[in-house]
Amino acid sequence: MRALRFFYMHAMVYVAVNALLIGFHLVGSPHRPWSGGPLVGWGIGLAIHGVMTWSRVGLLGRQWEERKIAQYMAQEQVRTLSTEKQLVEARMRLLQAQIEPHFLFNTLANVVSLIEPAPQKATLMLEHFIAYLRASLAASRATQGTVAQEAKLLRDYLALIRIRMGDRLHYSVDVDPELESMPLAPMLLQPVVENAIKHGLEPKIEGGRLLVRLERRGPRMLATIEDDGMGFRPSAGAGVGLSNLRERLAVLYDGDAHVRIEERSPGTAVLIEIPLPRAF
Structure with a gap:
């Protein structure tokens, strides 16, 4: 920046002196307005000075250029994160819409098996x-959903599993x-609860x-999801579920x-x- 300031001072002095000399020659020697030959050499020197200065620090200064580059990179990062967030949310909505076939078939099979011996239970x-x-x-x-909606979804899910497992399952x-x-993002906790049932309590x-x-x-x-089942044993299904959860949380809450x-x-x-919104 010091070199740039020095060049600007140099240019201002050149312009001032140039104007004075041109005025002097116009008044004193009107037939030779450009007789100030030294000005040409000075101007060439100033031009060389300018080229060397700008090539080193840039037209508006290195700090200005670095600041503009940083702003551009920040904008690109925000744009990239927004795109990633949209992609993850679209994928998670697709996963949310897919009810596992085994859960659907098992539930309907249990209903059918209960219709005659226990119609009230089937209902x-x-x-x-x-x-x-x-x-x-x-x-x-x-x-977007709420904590209350997520809790209701979990209670309905666990009530279904409770009918199927009977006294083998107790929950709150x-x-x-x-x-x-x-x-709260919809169905954020439900996959964790499902994993606890499927891998922790049902095999017991x-x-x-x-x-x-x-x-x-x-x-x-x-949010705590705790069971006294078989313990954590990494498997393909549980690993993918936890990986999806971590990825979703990272995008939703910026890490x-x-x-x-x-x-x-x-x-x-x-x-x-999970961080609470400011309103809370």
């Missing part, structure tokens, strides 16, 4: 199944009332207990949400920390 199972399907369909079409879904209206002969708890921890919400898995004795706990 209850159908009611929960319809509620679950309705909530899943609404979630697949939405980009506890939500801090202050968090019920908090915005005596079944077990599943606890879902959503509570406030300062400026963050902590400010975290997932961790803790081994319990017995069982597993998945803890998800």
